[in-house]
Amino acid sequence: MLDRLDQQAPDALLALIKLYNADAREEKIDLGVGVYRTADGDTPVFSAIKGAEARLLEEQESKGYLGPEGDMGFVEALLPHLLGRDLLGTLREEGRIDGMQTPGGTGAVRLAVALAQRAGVETVLMGAPSWPNHAQILADVGVETVAFDHAQPDGRANMEALRAALEGRGPGDALLLHGCCHNPTGVDYTDAEWDEIADLLRTTGVLPILDLAYQGLGEGMAEDAYGVRRVVSAVSEALIAYSCDKNFGLYRDRVGAFYAVGSKSDDLKRIMSNAAALARANWSMPPDHGGAAVRLVLEDDELTGQWREELASMRQRIGAVRERLAGHGQAGSVDLTPLAKQRGMFAMLPVSKEQVQRLREDHAVYMAGSGRINVAGLTMANIDRFVTALADVTS
C-alpha cells in the first residue's frame, strides 16, 4: 500500500541548510533560510530569553498538560504588543478577541486556513510571490488559491493587482496578507495602502488572514503592526497568525499564536471551540517551553526592556546591511538600490536559477532558487564579497 506513494522533493529552502552545512569552504555565505545573524554571523539565544529560561528552570513546578490552547498567559501577554492597548481594550470589552498558542507561525497559519475552510471559505487570495509554505498549506488544507502580483518592478506594492483580485469577491473568500517585512520581497504596504486595504476588506466582506512573522524587524513593534491594527479596527472578523521565531529568536522551539476576531462574543466562543477542535486533531497541544519563556519575558519589565533592546539592535543591523547593499548601486545586471526602501529580512534579486547555482558552486553563496536572499545573513565583513560574486555571475 505505502509503496504507492510518489517520491516528494525535499523542501527546497530547508534542503539549503543541509547543503550549506556540508560545504567545507571557509568563506561560505548563508543567505538561505530566514534566520537572523549577528555581525559575527551567529544566531545567539536572546539574553532576555536566557534570563527567562533560567527562571523557568528554577520555578517551573510541573510539566503536566495545559490543553489545546497551550499557555494562555503567553497568548494574552503578546496581545498588547500586537494590537496596542487601545484597540485591544475595545476588543476585550466587546468580547471579540481570543487566541491560542500554536506550534510556530506555521501552525497558526494552518489553523487559520483550516478554520476559514470550516466556516465556508473556498478561495484564498494571495499576493505572489509569497513564502513558499503558504501555497503548500493552502493546497494541503484543500482551498483554492488565487494568486495576484504582490510587487511592481519599481519596488512598490502592486495595489492595482490587489484591487482587481478583490473585485467581485465577498464572504466565502479570504485574503492572506503579510503583516510586515514581506517574505520574500521585502515590499510592504505603506500606511495609506493599508488604509485602503482595510476599507476594501470592510466593504467586500472578504475574510482577512493576517500573517505576522517578523514584527519588530521592519520599523518597530508598533510601526510593523500598523496594517494588522488598521484591518482589525475596520472589519468585523479577522484571523491572525503570529510567529515568535524571529523576534524572540526561538526558531526550533516552535512558538506561535493564533488569534480570532469575531463580530460578537457569542460567535467568538464558537470560533474558538472550532479552533480548539482543529488543534486537538492536528497536534493536540503546542510545545510549551518557548511560549513559557516568552511569557516570562513579557511579564517582567526588565526582561521586556532587554528583549526590546535586542530586537532594536537586530532591526538596526538589518537596516545598515540594506543601506550598504543599496550603496553599491549596481552589481552586474542587478540594481541593488531598491533594497534601501524595503523592509525586513528578505529581498528578491532578479537572478536566474542558473545564476543562483553558479553563486553556490563558484562563490559558496547560498540563496533560494527563487532569487530570495536573507539580508540578515550578510555582515559588513562579507557584503563586498557577495556583491562581487553577484556581479560576476550576472555580468
Ligand code: LMR
Ligand atoms: C523562511 O522563509 O526562510 C522562514 O520563514 C523559515 C521557514 O520556515 O521557511
